[in-house]
Amino acid sequence: MHKVDFDLVELTMDTMKYVINRLSSNKLGIGKPQTAEHLKALVGETITSEGVGGEHAFKLWQEHLSKANVSIDHPRHLAFVPASPTRAAIMFDLVTSASSIHGAYWMEGAGGIFCENEAMRWMVSLTGLPTGAFGVFTSGGTAANLSAIVTAREYWRSLNKENNVKKGLIITSSGAHSSVKAMAKVADLDILLVETEERLEKAALERTIKNLSVEQRACLFAVVATGGTTNAGIIDDLDGIGDTCKTENLWFHVDAAYGGGALAADSVRHLFNGIEKADSITIDPHKWLFSPYDCGAVIYRKPKLAKKAHAQDGSYLDIFKDEGARGFNPTDYQIQLTRRVRGLPLWFSLATHGVNKYKEAVEKGIELAQIAGRLINENPNVELVRAPSLSCVLFRRIGWEANDYMHWTYSNHKKGLALVTPTKWRNGASIETVSRFCFINPDTTERDIELILDTMN
Numbered sequence: 001m002h003k004v005d006f007d008l009v010e011l012t013m014d015t016m017k018y019v020i021n022r023l024s025s026n027k028l029g030i031g032k033p034q035t036a037e038h039l040k041a042l043v044g045e046t047i048t049s050e051g052v053g054g055e056h057a058f059k060l061w062q063e064h065l066s067k068a069n070v071s072i073d074h075p076r077h078l079a080f081v082p083a084s085p086t087r088a089a090i091m092f093d094l095v096t097s098a099s100s101i102h103g104a105y106w107m108e109g110a111g112g113i114f115c116e117n118e119a120m121r122w123m124v125s126l127t128g129l130p131t132g133a134f135g136v137f138t139s140g141g142t143a144a145n146l147s148a149i150v151t152a153r154e155y156w157r158s159l160n161k162e163n164n165v166k167k168g169l170i171i172t173s174s175g176a177h178s179s180v181k182a183m184a185k186v187a188d189l190d191i192l193l194v195e196t197e198e199r200l201e202k203a204a205l206e207r208t209i210k211n212l213s214v215e216q217r218a219c220l221f222a223v224v225a226t227g228g229t230t231n232a233g234i235i236d237d238l239d240g241i242g243d244t245c246k247t248e249n250l251w252f253h254v255d256a257a258y259g260g261g262a263l264a265a266d267s268v269r270h271l272f273n274g275i276e277k278a279d280s281i282t283i284d285p286h287k288w289l290f291s292p293y294d295c296g297a298v299i300y301r302k303p304k305l306a307k308k309a310h311a312q313d314g315s316y317l318d319i320f321k322d323e324g325a326r327g328f329n330p331t332d333y334q335i336q337l338t339r340r341v342r343g344l345p346l347w348f349s350l351a352t353h354g355v356n357k358y359k360e361a362v363e364k365g366i367e368l369a370q371i372a373g374r375l376i377n378e379n380p381n382v383e384l385v386r387a388p389s390l391s392c393v394l395f396r397r398i399g400w401e402a403n404d405y406m407h408w409t410y411s412n413h414k415k416g417l418a419l420v421t422p423t424k425w426r427n428g429a430s431i432e433t434v435s436r437f438c439f440i441n442p443d444t445t446e447r448d449i450e451l452i453l454d455t456m457n
C-alpha cells in the first residue's frame, strides 16, 4: 500500500487533468446534492476486502460523486458566506498535502510554519494591534472563537482563584454568529445576548452590564463583538465596546471571521476602527481571504496568555519544547495538537499575487453589493431591507412569503442557475423571511445579479 507505485503515478496524471480542468474553467456547473440511496445505486460497493482499484474509484468520483457537491466558488453561489479560493492557493493546497508536514511544532514543520507566519504577520498588520500581537491558523472561525474564549476564561481564572469555581459569563449581541453561542456551550459558559438586529453599541453594552446582578457581574469576563455579522455584514461599535471593556476589565474578542478580509479594503477600513483595542480577533482566510477550506485564524494581543491556556503537556511531547527545537509551535495557541499547515496555501497565494491584488478582490465584493443595491432599487418587484453592508445585501420580493422564497431557492438551484437562500430579519415586533446575497467571488458579474433578480419577476 505504501510502496512507490508507478500505476499510481499514472493515475496522478489523470487526477491532475481533473484538477487542471477545475482550475482553468470558469464554466463549471453549480452542482446539486443527491440522496445517499441514489449515490449508492450509481457507484455500488466501494469499500471491499480487495479494493476496487484507484482507476475505478476515481472514475466513480469524476462521473457521479463530484457532481453531487455544490461548488462553493461558483459565481452565482451567493448563499451562506461562500468562498472563492485563488487558483494559486488551491494548487498549493495539493503541494501542502504532498509535503506531509506535521504542523504542530517548529521542530517538525519549520519551513511550513515559517510560511504561515509570514502570511500571519500581514494579517496582524491589518488589525493595527501593537507589536507582540500574533496569531495562528485554525480549522475555521468556530475553532478560533473557541480558542480565544478559552484563553480569556483561563486568564480570568488566573486573576483570582475564586473564579475557578464560578461559571463564567460572556456578553454578545443577538446578531453574533451561532458559533459564539455554540462555543459558550462547549466551554460551559453562560451567555447573555443584547437584543439588536443592528450594530451592538457601547451604550447598549453598558446598560446590559449595569443591569447585571452582583453575582452575574462577578462572573462576567468577556465581551464578543462582531466585525461583520454573517446575516447582514454589520460591524459593531468596536471603538466604544473596546473602551467599555477596558474600563470594566473585560476581555474584548472581535469575531471578524467573515468581515476580517475587509480590513484590507481602504473603502471600509474605518468601519473597523477600535479593532486594535481587541484582546483577540478571529479572521477566516477561507472566507474573504480566498483560501481553500479549511483555514481560520485567531490573533492575540498577548500570545503568551494563549500559550498558558492551550500548550499541551505529555512526556512524548517534551522533546519538541527542548532548547534545540526553539521556534513557534502553533499547537500552543489553539485547541488542536496535530494540525495541517493550513496557512500554507494562503502564503503561496499572497506571495504569488501580492497584497494589492487581495485588496482589489475584496473591494470587488463590496462593489458588487453596491451594484446589487442599485439593481434592487431600480426593480419594482423587489426592495432593500437595509442598505448593503460590506458584501451582504438583504432584500425582499414584494408580496412574497417564506414558502415563496424557499421554492424560488430550490427552483433556481435545480435549474443550475444559482444558489441564493432566504434568511430572517426582525422587522419591528415581527420576524420576516427575506432574501440575501453575500458576495465573495470577484468573478461574479452585474449580469449574474440581473439574471438572479429576473427570476423573481
Ligand SMILES: Cc1ncc(COP(=O)(O)O)c(C=O)c1O
Residues within 6 Å of the ligand: 081, 139, 140, 141, 142, 143, 177, 179, 226, 228, 229, 230, 255, 256, 257, 258, 259, 284, 296
Ligand atoms: C461571523 C462568523 N463567525 C464564525 C463563523 C464560523 O466559522 P467556521 O464556519 O469557519 O467555523 C462564521 C461562519 O460563517 C461567521 O460568519
